[in-house]
Amino acid sequence: MKHLEVCLTPALLPLYDLKGSIVVVIDIFRATSSISYGIDNGAAAIIPVASVEECLSYKDHGHLLGAERNGEVVAGFDFGNSPFSYTKEKVAGKTLVLTTTNGTHAINESKNADEIVIGSFLNLTAVCDYLVKQDKNVFLLCSGWKNKVNLEDTLFAGAVVNKLKDKFDAWCDSSVLAEDLYLCAQGNLNEYMKKTSHSERLKKLGIEKDIEFCLNVDILDSVPVIKNGQIVRSS
Amino acid sequence: MKHLEVCLTPALLPLYDLKGSIVVVIDIFRATSSISYGIDNGAAAIIPVASVEECLSYKDHGHLLGAERNGEVVAGFDFGNSPFSYTKEKVAGKTLVLTTTNGTHAINESKNADEIVIGSFLNLTAVCDYLVKQDKNVFLLCSGWKNKVNLEDTLFAGAVVNKLKDKFDAWCDSSVLAEDLYLCAQGNLNEYMKKTSHSERLKKLGIEKDIEFCLNVDILDSVPVIKNGQIVRSS
Numbered sequence: 312m313k314h315l316e317v318c319l320t321p322a323l324l325p326l327y328d329l330k331g332s333i334v335v336v337i338d339i340f341r342a343t344s345s346i347s348y349g350i351d352n353g354a355a356a357i358i359p360v361a362s363v364e365e366c367l368s369y370k371d372h373g374h375l376l377g378a379e380r381n382g383e384v385v386a387g388f389d390f391g392n393s394p395f396s397y398t399k400e401k402v403a404g405k406t407l408v409l410t411t412t413n414g415t416h417a418i419n420e421s422k423n424a425d426e427i428v429i430g431s432f433l434n435l436t437a438v439c440d441y442l443v444k445q446d447k448n449v450f451l452l453c454s455g456w457k458n459k460v461n462l463e464d465t466l467f468a469g470a471v472v473n474k475l476k477d478k479f480d481a482w483c484d485s486s487v488l489a490e491d492l493y494l495c496a497q498g499n500l501n502e503y504m505k506k507t508s509h510s511e512r513l514k515k516l517g518i519e520k521d522i523e524f525c526l527n528v529d530i531l532d533s534v535p536v537i538k539n540g541q542i543v544r545s546s
Numbered sequence: 547m548k549h550l551e552v553c554l555t556p557a558l559l560p561l562y563d564l565k566g567s568i569v570v571v572i573d574i575f576r577a578t579s580s581i582s583y584g585i586d587n588g589a590a591a592i593i594p595v596a597s598v599e600e601c602l603s604y605k606d607h608g609h610l611l612g613a614e615r616n617g618e619v620v621a622g623f624d625f626g627n628s629p630f631s632y633t634k635e636k637v638a639g640k641t642l643v644l645t646t647t648n649g650t651h652a653i654n655e656s657k658n659a660d661e662i663v664i665g666s667f668l669n670l671t672a673v674c675d676y677l678v679k680q681d682k683n684v685f686l687l688c689s690g691w692k693n694k695v696n697l698e699d700t701l702f703a704g705a706v707v708n709k710l711k712d713k714f715d716a717w718c719d720s721s722v723l724a725e726d727l728y729l730c731a732q733g734n735l736n737e738y739m740k741k742t743s744h745s746e747r748l749k750k751l752g753i754e755k756d757i758e759f760c761l762n763v764d765i766l767d768s769v770p771v772i773k774n775g776q777i778v779r780s781s
Binding site: 319320322323326456457458459460461462465482483484485487488491492494495506507 | 729
């Protein structure tokens with residue numbers, strides 16, 4: 312039986328060996344939700360880059376450039392990581408270049424993996440079905456918030472554990488913890504997330520609609536994967 | 547209102563500022579449980595040291611020397627971190643020198659704190675009452691297992707959050723997560739811990755009785771604190 316492990320923040324990655332595994336990168340608010348939505352809406356590719364400077368270096372390629380830091384669109388960029396910037400009208404057929412505070416950082420930290428998949432509640436079942444088919448060890452990497460553990464990424468990891476625990480050996484302590492947290496929250500994810508309403512990072516103006524959108528379960532059926540450094544729809 | 551934060555493993559400590567805070571070091575299986583038991587049983591002091599070599603350097607001081615690595619007593623030492631080595635008969639009036647895989651590491655990593663307290667289920671309420679009296683920010687530091695997150699330390703952090711959340715601002719995501727995990731498990735901590743029965747680290751011969759003992763709640767009323775590098779009973 313293949314293993315499934317959960318890593319609650321990229322800061323803990325040095326403790327794990329990703330070789331031979333599929334890594335699912337998780338940044339529910341909002342990078343991996345928006346990437347999943349963008350790919351499902353027909354974006355040709357999304358190029359994840361680590362820095363704002365690297366993003367700007369794509370200026371003359373005719374791509375759409377997105378940059379988010381600390382939850383806000385970086386000055387001079389057209390969009391950040393709000394899912395509503397990734398609609399069909401905006402991204403179909405286009406290539407996007409994107410840098411975010413946590414999500415693209417986690418993607419970059421996963422380079423040793425055999426394969427990288429982008430996960431979100433929006434495509435939960437599609438991602439799980441894809442993982443079962445690949446028949447490899449699975450590593451769920453929560454992006455967290457500036458390397459701290461966050462609730463929403465842990466909840467998603469728990470949702471995947473809950474769906475896959477009969478098909479994988481998923482008994483690491485972080486898997487058990489994530490699944491039980493998900494079982495506490497699954498009845499109403501949006502209500503559950505209000506527990507962190509004191510958190511500065513979720514109080515930002517206008518992000519409430521984004522949060523609500525990112526907690527929709529299974530409204531997409533595509534699975535974004537990384538091929539040659541670009542996020543594309545898995546074939 | 548003072549803050550209460552939870553740090554799920556020492557690997558995440560660089561993300562936090564401990565200055566001015568009381569740190570509660572948590573290593574439920576088994577260092578901080580055994581230390582609490584030993585102090586309650588009248589040990590004069592327990593000196594936590596980082597390495598086996600440092601522990602050995604106390605050889606000619608007439609102290610009891612304990613060393614544990616990977617869950618086992620280090621060869622040449624009389625005891626490790628089993629609570630049953632910390633009974634009244636064995637430790638009353640004695641000074642112990644102790645090094646363990648996770649717990650003493652976490653203590654050493656907490657040096658920037660204003661004060662360090664040793665926590666365990668055995669003295670849960672006593673520790674919580676002590677924290678309320680000090681009127682400082684509180685930082686719950688889970689020792690984890692070799693820097694990975696573990697269930698038992700997270701559960702204890704959650705128990706403290708649950709007891710203190712009306713008296714402290716305890717809304718960081720890790721606090722919410724720890725408390726909800728504790729609420730899942732509180733009905734039967736011992737049964738809950740069997741969820742990790744696949745975990746190699748808990749399968750070790752003879753540790754079942756230790757685990758059961760370390761999950762007793764409120765059987766002690768003393769609070770061990772660090773003074774001048776030594777763990778002593780708080781006055």
